[in-house]
Amino acid sequence: AGAPVYDKEGAVVGYAMADISMDTVRAEQKHFITMLTAGLAGLTILICLAAILLVNRLLIRPINRLSSAAKHYDARVGNSSEIDNLTIRTQDEIQSLYSSFKQMTHDIEGYIDNLMKTTNELSQTRLKANQMDELAHKDPLTGVGSKLAYDQEAEKLTKDIAQGGAKFGIVMIDLNNLKTLNDSYGHEKGNEAIKKICAMICDVFDESSVYRIGGDEFVVIIRGDDCGRVGQMVEQFRAMAGETSTTDGEPWETVNAAIGYALYKGDDTVNDVFRRADNSMYECKKLMKERRPA
Numbered sequence: 095a096g097a098p099v100y101d102k103e104g105a106v107v108g109y110a111m112a113d114i115s116m117d118t119v120r121a122e123q124k125h126f127i128t129m130l131t132a133g134l135a136g137l138t139i140l141i142c143l144a145a146i147l148l149v150n151r152l153l154i155r156p157i158n159r160l161s162s163a164a165k166h167y168d169a170r171v172g173n174s175s176e177i178d179n180l181t182i183r184t185q186d187e188i189q190s191l192y193s194s195f196k197q198m199t200h201d202i203e204g205y206i207d208n209l210m211k212t213t214n215e216l217s218q219t220r221l222k223a224n225q226m227d228e229l230a231h232k233d234p235l236t237g238v239g240s241k242l243a244y245d246q247e248a249e250k251l252t253k254d255i256a257q258g259g260a261k262f263g264i265v266m267i268d269l270n271n272l273k274t275l276n277d278s279y280g281h282e283k284g285n286e287a288i289k290k291i292c293a294m295i296c297d298v299f300d301e302s303s304v305y306r307i308g309g310d311e312f313v314v315i316i317r318g319d320d321c322g323r324v325g326q327m328v329e330q331f332r333a334m335a336g337e338t339s340t341t342d343g344e345p346w347e348t349v350n351a352a353i354g355y356a357l358y359k360g361d362d363t364v365n366d367v368f369r370r371a372d373n374s375m376y377e378c379k380k381l382m383k384e385r386r387p388a
């Protein structure tokens with residue numbers, strides 16, 4: 095390799111020459127390429143590490159934290175505090191996802207709270223409805239079945255008649271002189287007389303089959319094998335509350351009642367049996383009035 099040497103006037107006065115080995119040149123080239131490659135490789139590694147750290151910080155770590163909070167979240171308990179306490183400010187789709195998920199947990203808890211309130215209200219309503227239904231089926235004065243309860247039981251007996259498996263009887267009981275007691279001593283004493291006669295009825299007949307269908311009227315439904323001994327039960331009641339059963343005491347304590355009964359004998363309806371029992375009871379009441387001393 096060489097270069098010309100010039101004087102002041104610009105004329106060539108000589109040449110400066112140097113002898114360079116090509117092996118040295120190639121070695122320098124190889125060294126340069128090696129250093130350049132190593133530098134590029136190191137820079138690439140640094141860029142990759144920085145990218146990994148950035149992705150981990152902005153993407154993987156927030157997703158893992160959000161995933162962990164989601165696993166621990168239980169909508170039934172409403173433990174959204176771990177989600178609320180997350181700090182995710184990536185200013186990208188991850189933050190939008192976190193905001194949506196956070197809002198969703200609050201919405202779910204609101205829905206569950208409303209659902210629980212509605213469920214409690216429904217439970218209270220159902221309880222009140224059951225209580226009202228129970229009250230409607232129970233006579234408030236005596237505690238036995240009401241007129242509504244009797245009507246529903248009569249519907250069941252009507253189905254038994256239609257299916258050909260009916261075996262029942264109806265007993266009618268009517269308290270005597272209730273109006274006189276009310277007029278003479280007041281309705282409180284009249285109520286005492288009603289409760290007194292009801293207690294006698296329940297002593298003789300099954301309490302669950304006793305119904306008060308009017309002010310002084312009671313009905314007893316006899317079923318199954320009791321139909322065969324209903325006559326004995328009626329006589330037992332007459333001994334307790336018949337015309338000769340009065341004892342010393344106040345008028346509302348020495349109550350008596352007329353009683354009559356009828357058994358199902360292929361009647362078309364329950365009302366047919368009811369009317370026969372009612373007629374039997376009025377025959378008894380008529381005889382009691384005729385035998386009453388003047």
